[in-house]
Amino acid sequence: MLAELVAGALEDASRRQESAPQAEVERRALAAAPALDALSFLAPAERIKVIAEVKRASPSRGDLADIADPAGLAARYAQGGASAISVLTEGRRFKGSLADLEAVRAVVDVPVLRKDFIATEYQVLEARASGADLVLLIVAALDQETLARLHTFILELGMTPLVETHDATEVSRAADLGARLVGVNARNLSTFELDRDLFGRLADRIPEGTIRVAESAVKTPADVAHYRSAGADVVLVGEALVTGGDPVTAIEEFTVS
Numbered sequence: 501m502l503a504e505l506v507a508g509a510l511e512d513a514s515r516r517q518e519s520a521p522q523a524e525v526e527r528r529a530l531a532a533a534p535a536l537d538a539l540s541f542l543a544p545a546e547r548i549k550v551i552a553e554v555k556r557a558s559p560s561r562g563d564l565a566d567i568a569d570p571a572g573l574a575a576r577y578a579q580g581g582a583s584a585i586s587v588l589t590e591g592r593r594f595k596g597s598l599a600d601l602e603a604v605r606a607v608v609d610v611p612v613l614r615k616d617f618i619a620t621e622y623q624v625l626e627a628r629a630s631g632a633d634l635v636l637l638i639v640a641a642l643d644q645e646t647l648a649r650l651h652t653f654i655l656e657l658g659m660t661p662l663v664e665t666h667d668a669t670e671v672s673r674a675a676d677l678g679a680r681l682v683g684v685n686a687r688n689l690s691t692f693e694l695d696r697d698l699f700g701r702l703a704d705r706i707p708e709g710t711i712r713v714a715e716s717a718v719k720t721p722a723d724v725a726h727y728r729s730a731g732a733d734v735v736l737v738g739e740a741l742v743t744g745g746d747p748v749t750a751i752e753e754f755t756v757s
């Protein structure tokens with residue numbers, strides 16, 4: 501499934517590249533307002549921080565929420581105290597777009613993450629041109645040479661890579677890059693199985709001084725407390741915020757840990 505998602509994302513990017521060539525997107529990326537320093541927004545603090553996700557649909561759960569106004573939703577997330585906003589820009593299975601990212605960027609003052617299946621410099625430039633401050637790199641989707649090259653490229657553009665892992669080998673690969681922001685996704689992106697205890701098993705392997713993000717499977721404040729007690733600095737939450745009640749209240753409840 502992961503390979504299929506990456507292949508689809510690359511096909512869609514090359515279609516966009518036919519009408520917006522790399523040189524043009526690069527010009528827009530370099531002309532964009534400077535990226536926010538996401539590491540300072542997500543730095544470890546007395547209370548856990550939340551990256552709140554704009555998520556309409558997913559391969560594992562199908563349609564989740566009919567989000568007609570992603571900017572309005574992101575503004576509510578920020579109002580609730582989210583430290584960053586994640587925007588799924590993949591169109592085929594998540595029903596997201598770069599337009600969503602741009603709309604969100606225009607209304608929030610916290611960093612915005614482009615969450616997609618990133619495998620080329622072109623996609624990174626698109627992220628910057630659309631106002632992203634953070635870009636997701638999924639270790640399982642990239643060989644180490646490509647991962648390192650994209651990691652450096654994201655930093656050179658003034659953005660922050662969020663390096664996502666799912667096992668001990670991937671955590672070592674993230675550490676080899678010197679990644680400052682490392683996520684452990686509880687969701688296996690091939691089987692969709694969720695393992696809330698995975699973060700706790702891997703957290704100690706993430707080098708000291710790294711910001712540790714627990715991704716996926718947060719449904720309740722107790723889940724956040726579980727990740728916090730296992731050493732998470734940040735949780736990334738999607739489904740619970742788009743399918744639950746008021747996201748402002750939900751984020752306030754999640755950030756008590």
Ligand SMILES: O=C(O)c1ccccc1NCC(=O)[C@H](O)[C@H](O)COP(=O)(O)O
Nearest residue numbers: 558559560689715716717718737738739
């Ligand atoms: O969510 C999926 O089904 C999925 C499937 C394949 C690749 C990625 C997928 N999701 C991306 C994410 O990791 C989540 O959107 C994010 O961590 C939030 O998870 P949740 O709070 O469980 O919605």
